[in-house]
Amino acid sequence: MIWVRSRYLVLFLISVCIVDCSLLPPLYGLDAEVDLVVLISIDGCRWDYLRRVDTPNIDLLISSGVYVLRCLSVYPSLTRVGHTAILTGCYPESHGITGNVYYDRIEGVEKKFETSDIKVETLLETTSRFGLKSISVCFPMSRGATMAVDKGRVPDFLINVIGDIPENVEERDVWVLNATLMLIESEEPDIILVHFKQVDSMGHEFGPDSEEVYKAVRNVDGLIGKLIARLEAIGIADNTLIVLTADHGMASVSKPIPLRPMLHEKGFESYVVYDGRAAYIYLSEKDNPTDLLSFVRSVEGVESAIFGNYSLYHVPAPSDKTPDIFLTAKAGYFFTGKVTVRGQHGGVSLDDLRVPLIISGPTVPAGKAVWNASLVDVAPTICHILGIDPPAGCTGNVISNFTEPLPLEAKDKILEAEATIQEIGEKYNISLASNILDKAKSEMERGEYLDALKLASDSIEAAYLSMNASIAIEHAIDEIAKAKSEGRLIGIEDAEKLLSEAQDAYELGDYEKAYLLANNATIIAAKAEKRGFISPFTLAVVGLMVVVIIVVIGEKVKKGM
Known part of the structure; x- marks a missing residue:
């Protein structure tokens, strides 16, 4: 067997090996038939949540399939960046999405990255080329789906039965499950993408170590259990491949880095974009890059400033939308003007980057594990199992080298x-x-x-x-x-x-x-009390005794008279 794996350092530095996935020998039981692929993203689900919380349904997927012990997201570890990596099999240096937002140098305003900004082919565009029908249910950055269901794009037949997408994240995830179940039966897709949001939302609001996060994980596990049960009820569970992962982790934060006013106070005119535990500087022609870098690296809470060594972090060189300098925050810090959350992500720590990755289905060996992988390995692995070429430009690898879990654990x-x-x-x-x-x-x-x-x-x-x-x-x-x-x-x-x-x-x-x-x-x-100090309780008791004594004496005096 010929295969190449990526190796990871403690935080993030990755050595990428590019292979032609179509030349790999079969790694899975490809004689089995796969009628449906369900790709699930639990937004913001840090890897250790599944160790801390009882998740019987996700555990079932692990025991019946393969799980990766050390799966890493990409930098910046953010929703739009991570989901694009999942769908393209590429790092940001290739797919072009370098954050949730960017600074438009011409208009002078911040804008969100959109699917039109993706510079390579997506998994959904690939499956369409091979005649496969795909559906995305609220899955971020899912360009190329046969049917995309999201805010403002909900088919009438779904609204008539389950209503529109709720604002409350817990209700929204229930809605996503119900929509998924309806679409699987009514549309019979070959691949469906499902996105659950509440774990990420609770992580931001209450922090990654909160009971609210653990409750959200249990909620999502229950939804996955209902999905599995429905697949079994309609008789397609045995031919369904389920891939479960997350776009990024979550880190505890309490210390802000208000870099924007700090730069202005020092006389710099470059613009800073805050993006969680990452930040981006778009240089002004009036600023000296060396002076600016020297100042930024001295700011409390800044872990690193990426300038020139872009390939080391797999981010692209500066362009109209890509910044000149990428910043990462130290543990406990994030880039903001004020503290409004207890959890954030975007950085390069394991809390930011490490996520679960589970593959379960008819072609997958049961009860096995893989030491390490990246989100960029998801798309080529799915394509390999389906027997089709990976997305054009894909640099990820087919996940392989299955082994017994205990030594790896x-x-x-x-x-x-x-x-x-x-x-x-x-x-x-x-x-x-x-x-x-x-x-x-x-x-x-x-x-x-x-x-x-x-x-x-x-x-x-x-x-x-x-x-x-x-x-x-x-x-x-x-x-x-x-x-x-x-x-x-x-x-x-x-x-x-x-x-x-x-x-x-x-x-x-x-x-x-x-x-x-x-x-x-x-x-x-x-x-502890001061010597000679009479506590309020003691004073009250003494007072009561004095009153009693006075009353008793008064009664005796009356009787004597």
Whole structure:
């Protein structure tokens, strides 16, 4: 078997290998018949959401097919860019969509990228060339569909039954599912594209670690379950290929980078486009690029400024719509004038880029995994399974090299543990976590993959427990110091004793005990009182006793009289 795979560095740098997909030998069971392809995009679904949330229906697709452990989106990791990569098998340097928006240098205004800006053939145009019928249901950048259903383009027969597309994202996703089910039965397409939006919306509003996001993931999983059930009910499930992925991930943000006014204050006249955790600078002829770059790279929160080394990030050189400088933000930062969201994307971190990719269907080996892939591999893989050429200009690869999942899962968890320990170890004690990780690596070398997976997970937990316990101890120290400075000494001895016990437990590696003791020390210190101070409760009790005594004495006096 001859095949070529892309290799990924920790963040984003990708070495691209271009192959002629039509020359590849069969990688799937191509003797099986595929009557329908369902391509599902869960917008903004970061890869680890499916680990954190119970998703029985998506899990069914994983167990019956192939999943990619490390699938990356493209930079900038944004909706229009990612979906165009899915549909063309190309990076932005080829397909031409470099953001959600761009700056029109002539008109001096920001505009959205449209499907007409795509510079290469799309999957839907390819399938049309081969006589296949395609439908897009609210799928971004889906140029070339036989039928495109979206805002302002809903057929009457759908409106008559399920109404128009709702504004509420949860209701909108239910509508998308119902439209998809109706269109599969009434139009009998060969390929249908489906886009769910609520996970992305909740990620922006509440942040990627929120219960609102997890609820949205569960909602979408339920919709996928209904789709699978309907395919089974109408008898086409066995001949349906389902490909599930996302256009980008989601990162937590809290710190704005108001670069536009900052440039103007420094006297620069170049224009800045904010696009989440990416930003683009369209240079003014009046600005010195070297001076501007020097300033931008000094701004807090800016991770990198891409100028000249465009191919390293697979973005095109400057043009009428493409910026002169691409910017990426550090963790926690995003480009904006004010903070209005808790989650964003567009950057080059794994939180921005890493997404799920699952392929399940009649031609796909069940229960297998692939180590890495990119969104640009989706279109050529679908075309390969359908037995047709990939889109013209496609640079992605047919996903292959299927193997057993457990060794890859153990390898992935060890890499995750290494990254976690490296990050937490910059400020906190990670000696216990490192020791556990060393044991995980030893088990990995011995081929004991299940033990390696468990130990790597334990090392991550130990690292976070160490961090949380250390933070709790710091809070206890601060609270005790505050109480002392205010003269609130009653109870401080007990707080200091608990703090000392917490510090001892921390040194022994019992981080959970240290965390609990430190928290109790903080609570006691916060309630500490000044000596001689009568609390409101005590004062009330004394007052009540005085009243009772007065009443009793009064009664006795009356009786004596």
